[in-house]
Amino acid sequence: MTTAELQQRARGPVLAGERAGIVDFLTTTDHKRIGLLYLFTGLGFFLLAGALSLVMRAELTFPDLQFLDEATYNQLFTMHGTGMIFFFASPVVFGLANYFIPLQIGAPDVAFPRLNALTYWLALGGGLIAFSGFLVGGAAAFGWTGYVPLSGPIFSPGSGSNLWIIGLVFAGTSGILGAVNFVATIFSMRAPGMTMFRMPVFTWNMLVTSLLIMLTFPVLTGALALLFIDRTLGGHVFDPAAGGSAILWQHLFWFFGHPEVYILILPFFGVVTEIIPVFSGKPVFGYRGFVFATMLIGVLSYSVWAHHMFTTGVVSNLFFAITSMMIAIPTGVKFFNWIATMWRGRLRFQTPMLFCIGFLLMFLVGGLTGPFLASPAIDYAVHDTYYVVAHFHYVLFGGSVFAAFAALYYWLPKMTGRMLDERLGVAHFWLTLVGMNLTFFPMHLLGLEGMPRRIADYPASSGWTLLNVIISGGSAILAVSILVLAWNVVASVFLGRGAVAPDDPWGGYSLEWATSSPPPHHNFTALPPIRSERPVFDARVAASAVRPEAAEPSVPTDPSADQETDRG
Amino acid sequence: MAEELRFFLRTAAYTAVIGILYWILSYEWAGSVMLAFVAVATGLVVVVFFLVVRATRGPLGDGGGGKVRRAGLAVARLVGFAEPRGAAGAEPLAAGLEPIPVGSVWPLLAAAAASMIGLGLVYGPWLSLPGVALAAITVWGWITQLDARN
Ligand code: HEM
Ligand SMILES: [Cu+2]
Numbered sequence: 001m002t003t004a005e006l007q008q009r010a011r012g013p014v015l016a017g018e019r020a021g022i023v024d025f026l027t028t029t030d031h032k033r034i035g036l037l038y039l040f041t042g043l044g045f046f047l048l049a050g051a052l053s054l055v056m057r058a059e060l061t062f063p064d065l066q067f068l069d070e071a072t073y074n075q076l077f078t079m080h081g082t083g084m085i086f087f088f089a090s091p092v093v094f095g096l097a098n099y100f101i102p103l104q105i106g107a108p109d110v111a112f113p114r115l116n117a118l119t120y121w122l123a124l125g126g127g128l129i130a131f132s133g134f135l136v137g138g139a140a141a142f143g144w145t146g147y148v149p150l151s152g153p154i155f156s157p158g159s160g161s162n163l164w165i166i167g168l169v170f171a172g173t174s175g176i177l178g179a180v181n182f183v184a185t186i187f188s189m190r191a192p193g194m195t196m197f198r199m200p201v202f203t204w205n206m207l208v209t210s211l212l213i214m215l216t217f218p219v220l221t222g223a224l225a226l227l228f229i230d231r232t233l234g235g236h237v238f239d240p241a242a243g244g245s246a247i248l249w250q251h252l253f254w255f256f257g258h259p260e261v262y263i264l265i266l267p268f269f270g271v272v273t274e275i276i277p278v279f280s281g282k283p284v285f286g287y288r289g290f291v292f293a294t295m296l297i298g299v300l301s302y303s304v305w306a307h308h309m310f311t312t313g314v315v316s317n318l319f320f321a322i323t324s325m326m327i328a329i330p331t332g333v334k335f336f337n338w339i340a341t342m343w344r345g346r347l348r349f350q351t352p353m354l355f356c357i358g359f360l361l362m363f364l365v366g367g368l369t370g371p372f373l374a375s376p377a378i379d380y381a382v383h384d385t386y387y388v389v390a391h392f393h394y395v396l397f398g399g400s401v402f403a404a405f406a407a408l409y410y411w412l413p414k415m416t417g418r419m420l421d422e423r424l425g426v427a428h429f430w431l432t433l434v435g436m437n438l439t440f441f442p443m444h445l446l447g448l449e450g451m452p453r454r455i456a457d458y459p460a461s462s463g464w465t466l467l468n469v470i471i472s473g474g475s476a477i478l479a480v481s482i483l484v485l486a487w488n489v490v491a492s493v494f495l496g497r498g499a500v501a502p503d504d505p506w507g508g509y510s511l512e513w514a515t516s517s518p519p520p521h522h523n524f525t526a527l528p529p530i531r532s533e534r535p536v537f538d539a540r541v542a543a544s545a546v547r548p549e550a551a552e553p554s555v556p557t558d559p560s561a562d563q564e565t566d567r568g
Numbered sequence: 569m570a571e572e573l574r575f576f577l578r579t580a581a582y583t584a585v586i587g588i589l590y591w592i593l594s595y596e597w598a599g600s601v602m603l604a605f606v607a608v609a610t611g612l613v614v615v616v617f618f619l620v621v622r623a624t625r626g627p628l629g630d631g632g633g634g635k636v637r638r639a640g641l642a643v644a645r646l647v648g649f650a651e652p653r654g655a656a657g658a659e660p661l662a663a664g665l666e667p668i669p670v671g672s673v674w675p676l677l678a679a680a681a682a683s684m685i686g687l688g689l690v691y692g693p694w695l696s697l698p699g700v701a702l703a704a705i706t707v708w709g710w711i712t713q714l715d716a717r718n
Contacts, residue, residue, distance in 0.1 A: 024671070129687065197571070
């Protein structure tokens with residue numbers, strides 16, 4: 001890129017190539033713009049669902065009811081959970097996948113561009129529909145799990161509950177269509193030389209995630225349709241009084257719900273596996289091991305669903321305890337590979353790497369409470385307490401959100417052509433780390449002391465006040481940290497104050513770094529030869545052999561570091 | 569056998585085995601049916617790929633060595649620890665893809681129609697009937713859009 005071009009681009013804010021008006025975004029079929037729409041929609045719902053959680057924390061800071069009643073509190077935790085899972089985390093996954101799968105495999109777009117646009121608009125519509133319950137006399141209030149009979153016509157008569165069902169059906173349909181699109185893209189649009197076992201790990205993990213989506217979202221969508229029939233057309237599928245089965249809902253929901261948690265973490269495992277090698281100046285340790293560990297987690301996740309149902313007494317606790325514990329094995333493999341990748345590397349502690357290290361530590365805490373919950377004897381004691389809330393926030397916040405932030409700092413320069421501010425990024429990282437631990441760690445202790453989840457108040461005599469004050473303080477720190485991030489994005493990207501991003505700001509390995517930032521409409525003007533899973537690195541080494549000054553100083557050139565490049 | 573095919577095969581094999589095991593251990597209907605669903609669905613993908621997409625086929629062994637070695641290699645290739653021989657899996661599957669359009673309003677309108685139909689289920693047919701009309705228009709526009717440009 002010439003200096004003149006750089007100067008021209010430095011003038012105004014840049015987003016997805018050519019300046020785009022609102023109509024361009026409304027009618028776009030470009031995977032990059034759709035990716036951006038997904039990402040910013042996801043972040044919007046993160047703010048919304050996060051705001052709901054702050055209201056809950058304000059209420060829970062002190063014993064007794066202050067400004068909420070139980071009914072409102074129920075709506076808040078339901079829509080917080082629903083919003084975070086279906087309308088924040090999933091759209092962020094789809095946004096990253098949309099933007100980077102085609103780039104990483106050297107394709108000009110996804111296989112079905114218009115279907116891709118439809119999946120986005122369905123996801124957005126679903127989110128708006130589910131949340132619109134707040135405007136029509138109360139949103140759904142039965143928890144994000146929608147257990148019957150609570151979610152049935154007798155206990156939840158309002159239309160807010162129907163809107164929740166419709167919204168989730170939209171999210172489910174959108175997910176299925178998107179997954180089909182990703183699989184077709186990966187199978188049929190790879191650039192010459194990009195064999196399956198040369199694909200970046202993020203793309204691999206999205207492939208496994210897509211299969212999980214394709215097989216489990218239909219179960220959710222079907223279950224929701226049955227629930228809707230029970231609620232509005234007098235069906236009795238889930239009504240034991242008329243020969244139906246309430247437990248059936250739990251089976252159907254969790255047959256979707258457990259794979260769903262892997263749908264929300266496998267792509268982020270992929271993100272972390274992209275970033276750690278680049279910032280360690282080494283190839284990823286055990287590429288095939290990573291891929292097979294992902295596949296193993298994928299298949300195992302089909303057979304663990306009823307670990308959410310231990311206390312119902314009607315499932316085989318032994319079967320589900322064993323299968324659940326087995327998932328720790330491939331997950332452990334990944335952890336060792338991440339550590340081995342960093343081992344003796346030239347570590348660069350920039351914001352994306354900081355969030356990855358935070359991810360490793362925080363996800364580990366959540367991962368370690370998992371096997372405890374998977375032992376029925378322990379689960380009987382802590383089921384439905386704050387221990388569970390602590391567990392899933394460590395994996396969802398400490399895992400998915402940390403990795404999503406890492407991805408943002410790593411890839412936003414590629415997507416927008418602007419670097420994010422490093423000092424604000426580091427501040428954001430430390431605030432998030434401290435805030436998250438203050439918020440979610442004491443929940444373990446509350447859970448062990450027996451504080452139930454999904455309650456709007458607790459007696460002063462319980463002795464839980466101090467821990468709850470700490471938790472609410474921590475969530476206030478988290479709120480500040482989000483403001484820091486928001487300001488960073490607004491100032492760097494939208495106000496155009498960030499430094500102009502070069503094509504490859506980090507010394508990356510995969511193909512997205514072989515094109516401009518942001519990429520042109522059809523993604524690539526030229527592709528380097530693909531002979532390993534690090535084509536951009538290979539090209540850099542080849543160039544530096546011809547012209548030594550072409551190699552960037554931050555990239556190791558000692559031969560021991562790239563022994564593994566000929567695999568695949 | 570191409571990686572694309574083995575990818576589905578592994579899930580089919582695992583869920584078939586675990587489904588049988590689960591049934592024997594629990595005699596529980598819902599889970600057994602769902603595991604069978606996953607096994608059959610992924611198994612069907614394997615069969616269809618194998619029959620329709622030639623590029624996914626290919627020999628499993630390389631014909632050399634003794635029986636045990638050949639069998640071991642075939643299993644390794646099936647599971648995915650060894651690369652398939654020849655081109656299978658190296659090249660992307662050829663598929664008839666639609667040309668990349670410049671832009672399209674139809675996805676947005678399709679989602680709008682779906683929202684009207686969905687909300688109509690909650691609020692009444694006055695909303696879903698126009699939604700069905702919009703959906704019909706959208707389907708027509710969608711399938712004719714790319715033809716019109718070419
Ligand atoms: C922004 C920081 C966050 C705070 C302060 C927070 C706080 C809370 C609180 C207070 C509850 C209700 C506990 C109860 O009464 O049972 C809750 C529930 C929940 N949260 Fe969060 N949370 C945060 C982020 C997240 C994220 C990022 C996710 C997922 C990606 C998430 C997913 C959930 C889910 C699924 C529930 C369960 C809802 C239910 O019981 O139905 N949360 N959270
Ligand atoms: Cu689970």
